[in-house]
Amino acid sequence: MSTKMTGGCLCGAVRYECGGQPVLSLNCHCRDCQKVSGGPFTSSLFVPIESVAITGEVAYYDSIGDSGKIISRGFCPRCGSALFGKPSLMPTVISIRPGTLDRPNEFVPAMDIYAASALAWDSMNPELPKHATLPPGP
Numbered sequence: 001m002s003t004k005m006t007g008g009c010l011c012g013a014v015r016y017e018c019g020g021q022p023v024l025s026l027n028c029h030c031r032d033c034q035k036v037s038g039g040p041f042t043s044s045l046f047v048p049i050e051s052v053a054i055t056g057e058v059a060y061y062d063s064i065g066d067s068g069k070i071i072s073r074g075f076c077p078r079c080g081s082a083l084f085g086k087p088s089l090m091p092t093v094i095s096i097r098p099g100t101l102d103r104p105n106e107f108v109p110a111m112d113i114y115a116a117s118a119l120a121w122d123s124m125n126p127e128l129p130k131h132a133t134l135p136p137g138p
Helices: 031-037
Strands: 005-008 015-018 024-028 042-048 052-055 059-064 070-075 082-087 093-096
Touching: 031 042
Parallel strands: none
Antiparallel strands: 005 015, 015 052, 024 042, 042 093, 059 070, 070 082, 082 093
């Protein structure tokens, strides 16, 4: 993935630019991510929070994750596009929804998490490592 990434929401009211190197990329199959995405999983690209510049208004919805910690999910209040995630479990990073990247094909997930919650009709990539829930941290 290139070092400089840009992207934004469907209506264009929110734009972002990131110059940081990705620290983690994954597909999450937990029920919350299924509900947020309206699909079988949510893809996330985690980058250092200080490397992201956001223009436009972003609204956040907080919920409690499986870890017991708050996850703030950012979206455009105008068009509803899901854009970011701020997991309090990892306060130095922000996740970007790769579908909002200007060059989304550069995203390559490294793993599937919460695979135990994957929907029966979800055709997960068999080459990716699978974690039944949240993988162990450092």
